[in-house]
Amino acid sequence: MKRVPPKTAVRRAKPKTRETAKLSQGKLLRYPFLLLLLAFVAVAVYQYRHGILYWLGFKVNSRIESLTKEERKIENLRIYEILGRHKDKVFGLDVSHYQGRIVWDSLKKDNAEFPMQFVFIRATAGKDGVDTEFTRNWKGAARAGLVRGAYHYYRPDENSLKQAESFIKRVKLGKGDLPPVLDIEKIPAGQSMDSLKSGLKKWLGKVEGHYGMKPILYSGERFYADFLKDEFQDYTLWIANYSFFADEIKKEWLFWQFTDKGSVGGIEGDVDVNIFNGNREIWETYLQNLGK
Numbered sequence: 001m002k003r004v005p006p007k008t009a010v011r012r013a014k015p016k017t018r019e020t021a022k023l024s025q026g027k028l029l030r031y032p033f034l035l036l037l038l039a040f041v042a043v044a045v046y047q048y049r050h051g052i053l054y055w056l057g058f059k060v061n062s063r064i065e066s067l068t069k070e071e072r073k074i075e076n077l078r079i080y081e082i083l084g085r086h087k088d089k090v091f092g093l094d095v096s097h098y099q100g101r102i103v104w105d106s107l108k109k110d111n112a113e114f115p116m117q118f119v120f121i122r123a124t125a126g127k128d129g130v131d132t133e134f135t136r137n138w139k140g141a142a143r144a145g146l147v148r149g150a151y152h153y154y155r156p157d158e159n160s161l162k163q164a165e166s167f168i169k170r171v172k173l174g175k176g177d178l179p180p181v182l183d184i185e186k187i188p189a190g191q192s193m194d195s196l197k198s199g200l201k202k203w204l205g206k207v208e209g210h211y212g213m214k215p216i217l218y219s220g221e222r223f224y225a226d227f228l229k230d231e232f233q234d235y236t237l238w239i240a241n242y243s244f245f246a247d248e249i250k251k252e253w254l255f256w257q258f259t260d261k262g263s264v265g266g267i268e269g270d271v272d273v274n275i276f277n278g279n280r281e282i283w284e285t286y287l288q289n290l291g292k
Contacts, residue, residue, distance in 0.1 A: 074244070075261050081247050082258050082275075083114060089249070090276040090283045092118035094151070094257065097133040099267050104140030107266030116264065117283065118147040118276065120181060120238075123171045126155035127162035130170060147287065149178030151218060152203075156188035160199035164206040176287060179213040181238065184228070185220060197231055204235070213290065216254070238274070249277050 091114050095102060107116065119141050122131045131137075134150075141148045152167040154160075171180065182203055188196045207215050217235040219228060224239060238255035249256040255274050262273035276283055 075259070078244065078247070079259055079262065079273075085247060086249065086275050087114075088279050090117045090278065090280060092116050092120070092146075092255075092274045092276065093262070093264065093267075094120035094122075094272045094274060095133075095137055095267070096122035097131050099133075099269065099271055101133075102137060102140060103266040104137075104144040105266075107144055107146075107264065116146060118149065118178065118274075120149040120151050120178070120274070122183075123150040123152060124163070124167045125153035127158045127166055129153070129155075130166075134170070147176065147178060149181060149216075151181035151183050154182055154184045154200065154203065156184075156186055156196050156199070157190045160202040161206060164203045167207060168210050173211055173213070176290070179216050179236070179290065180207050180211055181216045181218050182207070183218040185223060187227075193227060197228070200228075200232070218257075240272075249275055251277070253277055 093116055119137075121134060121137045121141060123134045123138075124130055138148060138150070150167075150171040150173070152163065154163060167180065173180065182200065184200060187193070191199075204215050204217075214235065216238050217224075217228070217232055218238040219240070221239050221241040224232075224237070236254045237252060238257065239250070239253045240257040242257075242259055246258065249258075254277050256277070257272050257274045260270060260272045262271045264271055264273070276286075278286065
């Protein structure tokens with residue numbers, strides 16, 4: 001007589017509760033998030049691939065100290081990327097009293113890898129503001145062998161001609177100095193944009209007439225594109241852009257302020273770093289043609 005094997009118990013699947021359904025949805029949602037994160041990392045690595053290699057080069061050669069005290073992650077990686085892409089260009093700074101007492105005698109020698117060739121120094125602000133470190137910085141930059149330039153911080157709601165007169169009174173430009181700079185960054189609070197543009201033109205005209213040099217116009221890239229481009233295309237541009245995705249100087253810019261987080265020997269804390277749109281030979285030709 002054949003033995004009939006006992007029937008095995010058939011396990012019934014438990015019905016999904018609301019909690020288990022939520023867990024399943026959470027797992028599904030996790031994968032797209034991880035994919036997006038991986039995509040972002042891949043884009044960042046590709047964007048700053050040269051910077052990564054350049055940073056490694058600094059580490060291997062133990063020369064990183066001249067640029068940073070600590071690695072500031074993404075911002076520092078961007079700085080290395082830009083330095084690597086523009087190593088044939090000429091570098092410089094812009095400073096004001098916010099940098100405190102600058103040790104000018106050590107600034108140049110402490111930055112051998114990317115020596116600073118020029119510096120823009122804030123002289124005045126508005127109709128009566130004077131940078132407290134201007135005189136000291138102006139003399140110190142000359143002593144350090146840097147090409148100097150002076151800039152005026154424009155206050156939109158103050159008289160433009162008085163602002164120009166204040167700058168002219170305090171800045172004496174000589175042979176080899178860079179053209180005067182008008183720094184405009186703010187939208188006026190008490191006047192129209194047309195009135196602002198009219199004031200800027202008056203400042204530029206008076207200053208050009210005094211020095212015999214066409215001033216340089218400084219602004220943020222977005223501000224210039226939105227408000228100034230149509231009427232100020234004839235001016236040489238010094239543009240600020242610190243964007244994560246900005247890693248090349250544009251052909252229409254003469255100077256590019258690419259970071260306000262630079263670290264340079266002779267200056268404690270952060271400082272703006274700039275690139276001149278040309279190599280050393282073009283730089284020398286530019287300087288020779290100033291004032292002609």
